[in-house]
Amino acid sequence: MPDTLQVLIADPIHEDGRKLLATYPDIHVDIATGLDEEGLILKIPTYDALIVRSKSRVTRSVIEAGRALKAIGRAGIGVDNIDISAATEHGIVVFNTPDANATTTAELTVAHMMSLSRHLPQADRSVRSNEWQPTRFVGTELAGKTVGIIGFGTIGRLVAERCAALKMKVLAYDPYVTPEIMCQYSAAQRNLDSLLASSDYVTLHCPLTDKTHNLIDATRLSAMKSGARLINCARGGLVDEKALLDALRTGHIAGAALDVFAKEPPLGSEFIACDNVVLTPHLGASTKEAQQAVSVQIAEDVAKFLTTGEAESAVNLPRVSSEQFSQSRPYQTLALALGRLAGALTEAPISELVVRLFGRIADFDPRPITVEAVIGLLESRLAERVNRVNATHLATAQGIEVRESRSQHVRDYLSLIEICVVAPNKSTTVAGTLLGGRQPHLVRIDSYHVEAPLGGHFLFTRHRDQPGVVGTLGGILGREKINISRMNVGVDGMVDTAIALIGVSAPLPENAIAEIRALPVIFEVFGISL
Numbered sequence: 242m243p244d245t246l247q248v249l250i251a252d253p254i255h256e257d258g259r260k261l262l263a264t265y266p267d268i269h270v271d272i273a274t275g276l277d278e279e280g281l282i283l284k285i286p287t288y289d290a291l292i293v294r295s296k297s298r299v300t301r302s303v304i305e306a307g308r309a310l311k312a313i314g315r316a317g318i319g320v321d322n323i324d325i326s327a328a329t330e331h332g333i334v335v336f337n338t339p340d341a342n343a344t345t346t347a348e349l350t351v352a353h354m355m356s357l358s359r360h361l362p363q364a365d366r367s368v369r370s371n372e373w374q375p376t377r378f379v380g381t382e383l384a385g386k387t388v389g390i391i392g393f394g395t396i397g398r399l400v401a402e403r404c405a406a407l408k409m410k411v412l413a414y415d416p417y418v419t420p421e422i423m424c425q426y427s428a429a430q431r432n433l434d435s436l437l438a439s440s441d442y443v444t445l446h447c448p449l450t451d452k453t454h455n456l457i458d459a460t461r462l463s464a465m466k467s468g469a470r471l472i473n474c475a476r477g478g479l480v481d482e483k484a485l486l487d488a489l490r491t492g493h494i495a496g497a498a499l500d501v502f503a504k505e506p507p508l509g510s511e512f513i514a515c516d517n518v519v520l521t522p523h524l525g526a527s528t529k530e531a532q533q534a535v536s537v538q539i540a541e542d543v544a545k546f547l548t549t550g551e552a553e554s555a556v557n558l559p560r561v562s563s564e565q566f567s568q569s570r571p572y573q574t575l576a577l578a579l580g581r582l583a584g585a586l587t588e589a590p591i592s593e594l595v596v597r598l599f600g601r602i603a604d605f606d607p608r609p610i611t612v613e614a615v616i617g618l619l620e621s622r623l624a625e626r627v628n629r630v631n632a633t634h635l636a637t638a639q640g641i642e643v644r645e646s647r648s649q650h651v652r653d654y655l656s657l658i659e660i661c662v663v664a665p666n667k668s669t670t671v672a673g674t675l676l677g678g679r680q681p682h683l684v685r686i687d688s689y690h691v692e693a694p695l696g697g698h699f700l701f702t703r704h705r706d707q708p709g710v711v712g713t714l715g716g717i718l719g720r721e722k723i724n725i726s727r728m729n730v731g732v733d734g735m736v737d738t739a740i741a742l743i744g745v746s747a748p749l750p751e752n753a754i755a756e757i758r759a760l761p762v763i764f765e766v767f768g769i770s771l
């Protein structure tokens with residue numbers, strides 16, 4: 242099936258997502274679950290997309306083995322099992338499903354809070370062993386208690402709303418969220434130390450990163466209120482498990498509810514023998530509703546991306562609505578062509594790329610347009626595949642600073658895109674517009690007014706403005722049996738330099754370019770294919 246897009250599902254997902262993928266005639270799906278890193282490396286090379294949950298580890302080695310890989314879909318929220326940097330460097334888009342299982346996880350958090358406050362699992366175990374000891378399981382009310390939420394994103398906010406409804410006092414710590422947003426969700430902002438010292442229940446809802454690894458360590462546990470309880474439905478690595486065990490054994494922490502562990506499953510973990518701990522097997526997202534929702538959403542995102550290039554909710558691309566993306570598509574094509582032209586006119590290391598949007602296009606999100614200019618600039622310079630996922634990373638690696646600006650004001654055109662490329666001792670500016678709202682069209686090179694459709698092959702010269710130059714160029718092209726399809730000559734009027742942009746039927750051979758370069762009137766010559 243040479244033209245079929247190959248998708249590998251490497252963790253179990255709800256059947257509705259698989260059914261949705263099956264409705265795409267161009268997509269073929271294979272399912273192979275339970276593969277370790279080695280197994281994935283062997284399996285991945287022919288696949289265009291990989292869909293996983295939290296079990297499969299999509300490491301740099303897996304990504305590098307995925308020679309055809311264009312997309313990785315995570316049917317869930319946490320992407321700590323995917324090497325995002327490696328995916329970005331290799332131009333692979335990563336999707337997750339940021340909302341689809343959030344309510345389900347918030348509900349498990351509240352369930353764990355209730356289990357801890359009323360000793361439900363312990364009481365259940367007691368009754369099953371034929372005991373009847375109501376006085377042993379006297380609990381505490383949640384109403385009136387203080388809950389401290391660490392990480393106030395999607396799930397943290399849902400937990401806050403639910404805790405407020407239970408008449409709890411809600412505190413929140415999140416270095417990236419404003420107190421105003423917290424207030425909207427009935428939570429009061431605190432710094433971490435103050436939250437830990439004041440909360441009866443502390444619940445974690447931040448991602449696992451290098452910065453948050455072991456966020457709750459021995460020091461932070463000892464800073465918690467004596468008799469407080471800890472709930473972790475986010476990621477195991479957020480808590481130093483050894484320190485938590487110590488704090489549970491001394492009774493300083495009265496109880497913990499853990500849905501996630503540093504190593505899953507936590508076989509042989511000392512938590513298993515701890516009676517004041519409630520353990521669940523990473524159930525946060527495990528409801529029928531959430532499983533169906535994450536599966537369908539990830540299938541939709543991956544299929545849409547593979548078949549149309551749309552990537553509305555990618556982890557490693559700016560968020561742009563489908564509507565904005567498709568409306569600016571013709572301008573993206575224009576920016577790509579202008580980037581290619583500016584790159585072809587600059588045979589030197591580039592230090593800066595400036596993308597300026599004028600007129601109506603200034604109302605659009607500039608990012609999908611800018612990134613196409615970067616792709617156009619870089620793609621002929623680099624051996625590796627350049628696309629909108631890795632373009633900015635590759636530009637930075639090349640020492641190119643990318644800037645963009647927008648202005649509603651423009652003369653003569655409804656919309657105009659100008660691209661300026663700065664290299665040592667030289668900067669080149671090209672500007673273009675869309676004819677008929679679709680056709681990319683060049684209107685200027687530096688200060689020269691030049692009209693040409695942006696496509697096909699060109700010969701470009703910058704030469705002394707004197708009679709006979711264009712005739713000489715025409716003679717060389719004729720000798721090479723290359724037809725001229727159009728010609729633009731630009732004079733500045735201020736300096737005795739002119740330019741010629743000649744549309745040609747085929748690329749000029751290198752020896753003809755060298756011959757033109759050797760002419761004393763020629764300052765610069767480039768063969769350009771757009």
Ligand SMILES: NC(=O)c1ccc[n+]([C@@H]2O[C@H](COP(=O)([O-])OP(=O)(O)OC[C@H]3O[C@@H](n4cnc5c(N)ncnc54)[C@H](O)[C@@H]3O)[C@@H](O)[C@H]2O)c1
Nearest residue numbers: 318319346392393394395396417446447448474475525526
């Ligand atoms: N147990 C499960 O099955 C399950 C299910 C879904 C999500 N999760 C996990 O829950 C966590 C939260 O998910 P979400 O959808 O709310 O994510 P989110 O991205 O919407 O929110 C995370 C929040 O954490 C904040 N944050 C980042 N660094 C922080 C730090 N150092 N201290 C405090 N806050 C910090 C961010 O600013 C953000 O607001 C993730 O780790 C996710 O993997 C687990």
Ligand SMILES: O=C(O)[C@H](O)COP(=O)(O)O
Nearest residue numbers: 294295296317318319526
């Ligand atoms: O981050 C998530 O979405 C949860 O951890 C759920 O992961 P799972 O669906 O792989 O269990």
